[in-house]
Amino acid sequence: MFDVPILRFGKPYDSMEKVDINHFETGETLARLHQATGAMVKMDLRKAQQSREALRQFSIDDLIEKCKKAADLYLNAELPCGTGKLTPEQFCNMQSATTGIPISLCAFNMRKNAYVLSHMGEVIDALTRGLPHEILSKGYGMESRGVMVSYQATTPILGAVLPSNSPGVHTLWLPAIPMQIGLMLKPGSQEFWTPYRITEAFFAAGIPREAISLYPGGHDVGGGLLSDAHRCMIFGSQQTVQQHAGNPRVSVHGPGFSKIILGDDLVDHWEDYLDTMVDSVAANGGRGCINCSSIYASRHTKEIAQAIAKKMSEIVPLPATDPKAILAASTTAGVAESVSNQIDEGLKDGYSTDVSAAFHGGNRIGKLGKSEYLLPTVIHCSSPEAKLANAEYMFPFTSVVECPQNQTIKAIGPTLVCTAITEDPKFSQQLLDAYNIDRLNIGRVKTVQLNWLQPHEGNLVEFLFRNRAFQNSPPPAH
Template structure:
């Protein structure tokens, strides 16, 4: 591996883009050791500077030594960063150029990326408000609060530095970690090699908005240095392979598969809600953890499976830059590997759509992942727990005797029912993170509501403070 060295960024070098530099304590950091970022056709889009472990260790130490901005300054900087992320030219890219780059490398339709830009900006802008909502009602955020004179719970950080390893499946995943900055943490972000543009743009926006170079950093790196980021930080958050190897560490919050589902009981007519069901499956091009992948039906699931398949079969196969595109695209090689995996997993099921294959090659080295619909025999069939980066849905029968066991381990459950006792059980089930009662799509969300719990629940704790 080549030795990384820091190089001054000349006008000529900056104009070369596409090089995405690390953003460390002294500003942009360009290395000789770089990783190519390719689009779904295999064309090289950019180079990503890879920081060595020694540099990463120094960077994390600088984060730890930094003093957080005052609370009001953090709130103002986050609001400003949201506007910059949405509207400004950052890293040489206008918003439209940024969105086009993300669409090309991720394979997400350009309309999906455009919406994600707005959603991410909204979440960042609301970060300070969101963390206030996450705090316990009985706690104050500052020991100087007059209530602390007679004894009061104070909501305090569990550490000072957060390591963030966010997956590159969707730009919206970057909307949550800035809440750590709202709480006074300093943050080291390792961008996903698959799609580093969003992390790079957001860190630039945060810095321009008022967070110092020693408050938030972008540290692209290889596996060894990525491990150093986690070990050097107090807490870590994310969903890539580095985070998952620390899954049993209480200081690491690992993002889990969504396995989002819809339950239709006998007292609800699915025909009245087919639009919502299909929207839950296909929004975000079916790539998100909040997309429904399991549909459970009290009674015969075949009619609903057939209706879903009919709707999904009509979706067009288009390259991601087409305004009408609504399905994800991957390299043809990756798509064929995924197709082989899904067809093997689907053995023994009834295929309503995609049973003989779902890859539609576009002739330029890329391929559309077309939807699949399979019917399984039981609600606890192993396929129901599968989550894949395209509209892939498993439809299963369910009855009252099955209970809520098949619905566990679900990020979002939308339930169409009039049975309040069933709703009571579902609300009480700890492994169901979010419950939508009635015709509310699984992807519905707004700033201030928990996604998989509040991030603040992981980052903070309450302690008693009394002053004399």
Template sequence: MAGSTAPLHLDALGPGGPYRTQARETVHDVTGRPVAELSVVPRLYVRRALAALRRAETPPLDERTAALAEAGRLFATAVIDGMSVERYEHTVARVSGLPVSVVRQATGTLATGLAGAYGFACQARPRGSRDVSAGAGTARWIRRGAVLSVLVAGNHPAIHTQWVEALALGYRVAVRPSRREPLSAHRLVTALHEAGFGTDHVVLLPTDHGVADELVAGGDLALVYGGDTVVDKYGSGTTVLPHGPGRSKILITADTDFTRHLDTIVDSIGAHAGASCTNATAVFVEGDPAPVAEAVADRLARLPSLPPEHDDAALPVQRLDEARNLEKYVRAEAAGATALLGGDTLVDDLGDGAAVLRPAVFRVDRADAPQTRLEMPFPCAWIAPWSRADGLGPLRDTLVLTALTSDHRLVSRLLDEPTIRNLHVGDHPTHVLTPGLPHDGYFGEFLMRGKTFTPPPAP
């Protein structure tokens, strides 16, 4: 951390303001050096905080939107808790291992997301509820509850752009930050308080895993990030919205010259250091996948190995022991696949206790190979053959699919497939999502519902 060696104190941010607990968790950087002390709150504190959120009154819409825009400005430009935005970005890069350029881009994304939160949320509003003219009856768009609990992931700072939409719609929000990278959530909640949101409207509650369940149960609704276990645990309910692995994909049909789209393919895999759920992890090729695999491997091999705070860094960094363990896991899962890149090693030791995760490209021999469902926190692509006989099966369960094809009938089938949540056709990388368009459906679809309101007859 530039300019300081003393660990930061990341206090809980409850209804009574900052709260420094005796129980704390050390946040380390990618070399294992302590960077911050995160206060961890007990179960009783969570219950009291949720009760305070429930008692609070929602501020008017114009106050909420103004405060959100101001919070975005503060987050992206101001000194918050003694930390400039430059120091924040440097520290997040050192803690998360994401390249600092990715963190800087996320700062801008968050500022834009906060300023436009209400408008983005209202993209989900039914047309019938927009007409509030007097009459025998109208449709109103109302909240499904008062309090939203959020269990945030730490893979990318821009992940916070989603839950702020709930504040825009009038929810009070309790956020459990990632214990891996809590700095972004702490800075954001502090900025929201400084911009005018009450400490009983949005709180930061770092907890252990056991108390996290209490936080989910205590909210009217909950947004939870995690792996397949999280989806399995909460997927059948109606009050918890789970976000699991993206398993984003690319499809290249035989009528397409892939060399004309190589930039899109490589960018889909490698942008954001391959750490986002919208990065492509599988590429399906109608025909011989070998030329595609070789071309992608050649391009990804050129990415440099640099510390995360370096301006030219493009790959994620982890502690050396964690990187070695991940390498062992990938090698075990890749049994039977042909390595085009990463077959020798995925780990590039930086010599300070940290290591760069180098890209990996593997070719598998069938479309339903289990490896095509394996999502890694670095650029790792599985290139598979695909034929019309394989159908849509291998392409299902996909957050984003980019289809490089001129087959309009196939595009129609892909568009109708409900488990493909976003579809791009042509040169549009999987990770590029337009603000205001749904990411995994509109968040407002989960937070709100339509309600008929018939006013009393005029006297």
């Protein structure tokens, strides 16, 4: 067992208050996580400029190179974790032990984070649309077309209130460092492992320690970041999204409600796209906002639901050490039963049928040892009015919804990722014009197959910088 202290501008800080981090199944204490307070965060935010100044000692190109070095260290090196040290294998074991995520998926998410770090140059160029890096550093400069442009940082640091459900979400805040914006992070209570390991990889790669602060703690820590940081990212429920809607200082990442739409022109060939649908639902344990939560089609919906349910019935609880494991164990007593009860309540609306019930004997909760697992679930909805038509849960769950194509775009509601299986140019244009779709894939692209050179739930550059007017000479006479 070891201690994991708070990091205040890179310096370890021991707190009087600590919580034991236990193995969810055995109860063994793995680490002691020191607890920050909201008052501490507010105090440190007054000195946040020092994080940005520490990074501005280096050019953006230098910081990109350090990110590449950090990627290798994060993926392959033994790195400090508080007063202890963890190899990559030990890191995955620890993460699995507190989150219930299978070790193979912990390793998969490590590779995803490392990929973004190692390709940071391309990511920054994509987010800035090829803007010369010195324009972000200086605040102004000439574009290649000979036009003066100015980008002003809106904050010295990016605050982030991070979740515990999926280690892959950490890719979203990584580009702040090479853009010379510091980080002040509240890690998740179960999944603090990734922010700490990435931070140590950054330090070992030459990123100045003052650039990053980590504040594990209670809700008051997140409240301090959200109230006082000029720019903050938060991950949470639909209620969290609604709470911060319209606040330009907060970038909210909530449920994705990602969808697949089978167009009328290709729906008769739905069998050809079965693997695309199943993988979109179940990949990475079905825990992410980019997993497909609903599939819309105008016909064949019962057959589609039956085929997906049959295929996903092969996904069963396996030990976390099994390389074939997909399902994450429920780490909190009563949560699996509560989620299952919510689904059962939704089935009472007269529109919905649990197609998977025939494959798991009517019991949606599986057991392995002392652990409970929510088993893959497919619901057939005869109408988009069904309560479960646009539901989302953190396990392999999807609703197959029967809906006329001309009503589908409105019916799907807010959608983070939409994969449309269609070759109809008119319908494709309607999808391109739809305001309720964020990431749009047209063709055989799984909802989970993200191109990291594309913006995700907004463009981080536009969140951290503002484009403004700047002149250092009079304009041409006119």
